[in-house]
Amino acid sequence: MDERIIDARGLSCPQPVILTINAMKKLGSGELTILVDTDTAKGNVSRAAKAQGWEVKNIQSEGDAYRVILIKA
Template sequence: MAEIVDARGLSCPEPVLLTLEAIKKFGKGEIEILVDTDTSKENVSRAATSMGWQIIEIAEETTGYRVRIKKE
């Protein structure tokens, strides 16, 4: 089961910082990051890939976006 980071309602750089914190905490596996703006979606995706994580899916939802990342 994926860990969930709920960064909705937060402005950058907070969603990125929460994502990086989760990446450091878990080290590998799957993480879902919930964001509510295009900017946060792009910044979180960029930060995750720069740390060697793969973007599995970016799904648009009624409350924003669900960004799924994974590292083996």
């Protein structure tokens, strides 16, 4: 699986946030996509990314899930 795509669908918080933070630390910069399936996870992942200095580039709704795209220069 691509290390720049984290599939956190079906996971309860704080697991999506923990996976996101670990991936951000591993990548350091670039683009990262997080797949989540709740509004709570979408919000928590977005806040965690901003706290780590990443920008939320886009949030796409995909049926009952969300694709959160994060970037850091």
